[in-house]
Amino acid sequence: MSLADIIQIIIGVLSLVATIAVSFLIYWLQSRHEKEIQKLQCEKERIALQEKARLFLIDNQEERDYLPWCIIAANLYPLEKHTRKIYSEYCRCSEELQNEILNQAGYKIKQFTGKYWLQGCIDKLQQDIEKYNLGRDYLYDGAKYFHRSYDRYRELEWNGTPNIFEPINKENRLMMILNVAQISIGEYIDEYFYYFVDKKMDFDKETPIPPIDYVWEYQSLAHTREETVCMWMMELVENIATIINNKFGEDVDCQFFLEYTDAQAETYEDKYYETVQALYNAYYTSVVAS
Known part of the structure; x- marks a missing residue:
């Protein structure tokens, strides 16, 4: 094998290694970027959830003491129209939002399922x-x-x-x-x-x-x-x-x-x-x- 062939093989190997390295680098950068975007999106959703819970508590301030009974209403009769406004408003919320409402209101319990x-x-x-x-x-x-x-x-x-x-x-x-x-x-x-x-x-x-x-x-x-x-x-x-x-x-x-x-x-x-x-x-x- 001539020197030229050996050099050609080395160049080919280095080129392959470089291609693989660049590919991995691009993949890592894309993954990192996607994770950053996902993190920002999660933070945005978290802030939005907190704001919805805050507004719920403000809008229902006069009936806030009824939150423990809201938990029962949402567990037993989530699809009913209730006699008290806060029951119906609470049942319209997602479980995630319900738990955030309870958390902001100072309750340790979380919304539970199953009857x-x-x-x-x-x-x-x-x-x-x-x-x-x-x-x-x-x-x-x-x-x-x-x-x-x-x-x-x-x-x-x-x-x-x-x-x-x-x-x-x-x-x-x-x-x-x-x-x-x-x-x-x-x-x-x-x-x-x-x-x-x-x-x-x-x-x-x-x-x-x-x-x-x-x-x-x-x-x-x-x-x-x-x-x-x-x-x-x-x-x-x-x-x-x-x-x-x-x-x-x-x-x-x-x-x-x-x-x-x-x-x-x-x-x-x-x-x-x-x-x-x-x-x-x-x-x-x-x-x-x-």
Whole structure:
């Protein structure tokens, strides 16, 4: 092989190496440029998302305390037209925007999906109703009287339930001083757990009426209008779940806790979400774990 041939081969190899090197350099520069463009685009989208969330919170400032119930509305009824403006506005947002709204509003929880958990919570509640002898279980047929509060009567005004129940401890000095003769069903359930379930009082012959039976019998719910049955059902479910959670519930990671605010129920829909919130906080983590 002549010197000229060797030189020609070397030149060819160097040319090939140079071509490959240039190709890799061009590819690297293009990839870097694309990544920079992608990064800028992501930053632009992030800023736009933050701005949308900020405007949402400004536009709904008066109803901002209802955000925890918005989470429930978006989970259970994302395609419904709701009675409260902020529910519908929140459901129109993408999940990414919903989470940014919650983040800017100071909530640790994120919007969650899947509806199986609610029936799981109701199942847990039914077990506790039997465990603590709280009365007959009327959450049959998929808890129809509870869910009809939303399905049929969501637009009805919520005015609360009256204080018409006799206290278990009629010798309570504080109540005697305040001249309190009748209490709410929530207070009655609290007394029932304290005096009867926790055995803080001796009962010789007559034991306290289980709270569910007390409401059902003395309010004649078997012979009254359905919306009245739904009203008392929500009140019972919320108070039982809340009291059980306060007495026996374990500490929950803040990312799974649906924070309470100063939101006040004004419609049956509000009250329904408030009650679902109590169920969620009492039983959600155990349902997910099981």
